[in-house]
Amino acid sequence: MTDAIAITTVPVNLGDRSYDILIGAGLIDQAGYEIAKRAKSVRVAIVSDETVAGLHLDRLTRSLTAARIDSTPILVAPGERSKGFTTLETVTNAILSARLERGDIVIAFGGGVIGDLAGFAAGIARRGMGFIQMPTSLLAQVDSSVGGKTGINTAHGKNLVGVFYQPQLVLADTDVLDTLTPREFRAGYAEVAKYGLIDRPDFFAWLEKNWRGIFDGGPERTEAIAVSCQSKADVVARDERETGDRALLNLGHTFGHALETATHYDSGRLVHGEGVAIGMVLAHQFSAKMNLASPDDAARVEAHLRQVGLPVSMGDIPGQLPSAGKLMDYIAQDKKVARGALTFILTRGIGQSFVAKDVPPSAVLSFLQEKHPI
Incomplete structure (x- = not known):
């Protein structure tokens, strides 16, 4: 075991599938110890991308070896384009091999x-192996590593194929965030x-007061x-399975996912967190257009996100983005569409989001044409 480190524990309460999120500086060096405490005589596959592996894989491997856990690295190319059927097949075959x-x-x-791909x-x-999340980006530490959503993208849209599959443990090492580019960190924010x-x-x-810290x-x-x-x-x-208010976590995502699809998941143009940022501003602006919230709230959200x-x-x-009509086509493929009816996360003000069902497509199209008049 390495020297004791300060760890903040957040429990996820799901009955017999409950697990802990451990947050702390230096958790990569503690990973073997934490895993060995919870799982005896296991072997592991470490699914990572080439960038993360180059920075941190040796530390993780040493920690696992110190805890007498054998590991097999499985590396994929970095970026959203690895979230597809081809890479999923490669990773699955490597696990079996x-x-x-x-x-x-x-x-x-x-x-x-990596979390979505490896979890799937x-x-x-x-038919289901053990699974541990070790998120290395801010976005993954605060969102995608928690809650059991896994999946891949298709030509029809983002995350349309996947399973709900909870991890047994989440280890979030805050030290690794110092190796992120400013753009990656902002996207997670x-x-x-x-x-x-x-x-x-x-x-x-x-956050408005403390974001610099x-x-x-x-x-x-x-x-x-x-x-x-x-x-x-x-x-x-x-x-757990998004039949009710878990959908609130998709604030900004319906617009954001459409923009990601429109840019063909080209990270040079747009990464997920950036799509979410634009989507959240659009959701607040659309809420104001529908007379649900004050335009001042939309302006406040826009100002803070622009400030960071x-x-x-x-x-x-x-x-160039495709037309507003084409963006509507992408929105219609979103997972939050039910029987053709549009569902959006809208708001009545800061911190007052709600699930809005049966949103008129004509209203959304009119709004998109206003914001993107081509």
């Missing part, structure tokens, strides 16, 4: 793409802000991650 058994563990060691592979390999905008107006106000790696960073994880854990405990350096409009995306 390593002769890992159902009781062994797949570790997702990377950002949101763990859920289908041998969009998901932090989302929790305030859903139902924690006091948290959003706190989060970016600079002060104690505010751990606090923001813990609050975000607790927010998501509370929602997941109430609605995030894109806030479709015009901030490099290159």
